[in-house]
Amino acid sequence: MWTESYGDDRRTEACAILRYPLPGPLPLMRIKPEGVFGLANNDLTTEWQEFNREFDVKTDDERVGQAVLTRPVQEFFMDRLRGERLAFDGDGVFLWIDRYDVEDADRCVKLMEELTALIPAAAYE
Secondary structure, three states: OEEEEEOOEEEEEOOEEEEEEEEEEEEEEEEEEOOOOOOOOOOOOOOOHHHHHHEEEEEOOHHHHHHHOOHHHHHHHHHHOOOOEEEEEEEEEEEEEOOOOOOHHHHHHHHHHHHHHHOOHHHHO
16 A cells, blocks of 8 residues: 655545466566557567557576467457456466455456466476
8 A cells, every 4th residue: 555646636546466477487577568669579479469569578498488378378368368467477476456445356266267277387497
C-alpha cells in the first residue's frame, strides 16, 4: 500500500501480489504490458509480432524464456492475461493485481493453474 500526492490531492493505492507454486524451477522472467513508449523487440522476442507489441518480457535465460513462451502460452497471455504483470522466479509465479478483491482469489488460482499447465515440462529442466 502506498500514498500518491498530486498537489493538494492525496490518494492511497494498493496492489496485491499473489504467488502460485510451479512444478519446477524457472529462471527470473518478468512479463508485463508494453509501456506507452515501449519498443517491441527490445526484449525477449517471439515470432508473433502482436505479442511482442503487447508484452515486455525480460529474462535471465533467453533459451528457457523461449521454451516457456510457446504459442499456446502466448495465446493465453493475449486472451486471458492482457494487462497483467507476472514474474517467474525459482519455483513460483507471482501475479500483481492492482484492484484485488478477496473474491478474485479463486479466479487467480484458476488462471495460474491454466498457465502452468500450458508450460512445457521441458522448460523446467
